[in-house]
């Protein structure tokens with residue numbers, strides 16, 4: 001199993017502001033709004049603790065609507081089996097930004113500082129997605145270096161892939177290594193935590209390239225999608 005915590009967390013403020021909505025521009029036009037934004041950015045820079053854990057699990061068999069893994073776990077839906085078709089192993093991962101940012105959001109909410117809480121929570125979403133993008137990029141580079149194909153990344157709950165499979169993902173990884181837990185009602189903690197999977201193998205796979213947004217059930221009404229597509233990610237070397 002692999003754990004990495006040295007992900008780049010660079011908030012390119014100018015770029016983030018350019019990609020925000022009109023309502024965000026109205027917030028920034030007010031002195032109090034600009035102050036809240038500056039404070040939220042300072043909190044995010046201080047509190048985000050990026051981390052990811054992942055492993056490579058050999059595939060025993062891909063059936064029409066599920067994937068059987070070596071060791072006995074069964075994962076996926078029809079979509080997952082289709083996107084990962086041809087894979088000889090799955091990369092299963094969990095990304096998080098730690099507990100500090102979520103605790104600060106709660107504190108701000110309790111203090112009725114709702115705007116600053118909202119801005120900080122949004123930065124938390126950006127941050128955990130930055131971890132995901134860097135992990136996927138690392139996996140793609142690894143696969144390319146080994147002459148392997150790698151599929152588009154998928155996450156339970158973002159497409160028709162059922163959220164129930166979070167249980168399978170958590171059962172396959174030592175999530176204590178990054179402090180991530182899953183509640184009986186399938187809520188991941190810390191709250192800015194996400195799980196993902198990618199297929200890998202020597203043959204062409206069901207779907208390569210693109211992003212998890214391509215299969216997301218809310219992609220046509222997601223306000224975050226366009227902002228996310230051009231996030232400035234810089235790799236550490």
Ligand code: SF4
Pocket residue numbers: 158212213214216217218219220222223224225228
């Ligand atoms: S469309 Fe939006 S919600 Fe769906 S995966 Fe992309 S960013 Fe996430």
